[in-house]
Amino acid sequence: DADVTQTPRNRITKTGKRIMLECSQTKGHDRxxxxxxxxxxxxxxxxxxxxVKDINKGEISDGYSVSRQAQAKFSLSLESAxxxxxxxxxxxxxQQGAQYFGPGTRLTVL
Amino acid sequence: KQEVTQIPAALSVPEGENLVLNCSxxxxxxxxxxxxxxxxxxxxxxxxxxxxxxREQTSGRLxxxxxxxxxxxxxxxxxxxxxxxxxxxxxxxxxxxxKYIFGTGTRLKVLA
Numbered sequence: 001d002a003d004v005t006q007t008p009r010n011r012i013t014k015t016g017k018r019i020m021l022e023c024s025q026t027k028g029h030d031r032x033x034x035x036x037x038x039x040x041x042x043x044x045x046x047x048x049x050x051x052v053k054d055i056n057k058g059e060i061s062d063g064y065s066v067s068r069q070a071q072a073k074f075s076l077s078l079e080s081a082x083x084x085x086x087x088x089x090x091x092x093x094x095q096q097g098a099q100y101f102g103p104g105t106r107l108t109v110l
Numbered sequence: 111k112q113e114v115t116q117i118p119a120a121l122s123v124p125e126g127e128n129l130v131l132n133c134s135x136x137x138x139x140x141x142x143x144x145x146x147x148x149x150x151x152x153x154x155x156x157x158x159x160x161x162x163x164x165r166e167q168t169s170g171r172l173x174x175x176x177x178x179x180x181x182x183x184x185x186x187x188x189x190x191x192x193x194x195x196x197x198x199x200x201x202x203x204x205x206x207x208x209k210y211i212f213g214t215g216t217r218l219k220v221l222a
Contacts, residue, residue, distance in 0.1 A: 031208055033210075040214065041214065042199070042212045042213060042214040042215065043199070043201075043212040044212075045209060045210070048208070048209065050208065058209070088151070090153060090154070092154075094208065094210075097141055097142040097144075097159060097161065097203055098142075098144060098156060098159045099144060099154075099156065099201065099210060100156065101146075101153045101154040101155075101156075102153055103152065103153040104151075104152065104153050106151070
């Protein structure tokens with residue numbers, strides 16, 4: 001089984017809908033991250049969390065919110081999706097300087 | 111502000127060639143640097159992690175070097191194979207943070 005899993009893997013939604021992307025990990029890491037990837041722009045950090053009570057905004061947090069339900073679970077929400085949030089979203093964990101990524105969620109907002 | 115650059119953006123080489131991918135960063139105060147491989151539409155697979163105190167790391171046909179003073183890292187791939195075709199990303203972890211700054215990647219194609 002994969003150490004970092006993301007659900008759903010693909011999602012198509014409409015403008016204005018609320019969307020939740022979920023991430024779970026079995027690595028036992030405290031630090032978790034949400035990124036989005038756009039062609040030509042690389043990976044950009046949305047939110048990160050160092051433990052259940054510690055959540056921090058990244059460089060592009062506007063329009064997003066997160067919830068750290070447990071050490072193993074970190075969810076990303078789009079309260080009211082818009083087309084420019086169409087992207088590939090990745091969850092990651094880290095420990096001792098190394099990052100470990102989930103398989104990604106491809107989100108399309110029409 | 112730390113910035114990470116990878117040049118070239120794309121590279122095509124014949125099978126069997128040795129090649130070097132470049133990663134440059136603007137601030138030498140880093141905790142570590144990590145190289146990843148990404149296949150189209152897939153997640154990132156970690157290849158090598160170099161701590162700031164290290165000069166290089168090796169795994170199989172891959173060798174990554176780090177020169178903090180010049181703000182550069184290279185990923186050397188020996189005897190390239192078509193299966194090496196992918197996008198290669200580097201990421202730096204600035205000192206004093208647990209955040210990571212990514213380059214935009216080099217898309218490698220190895221021709222059979």
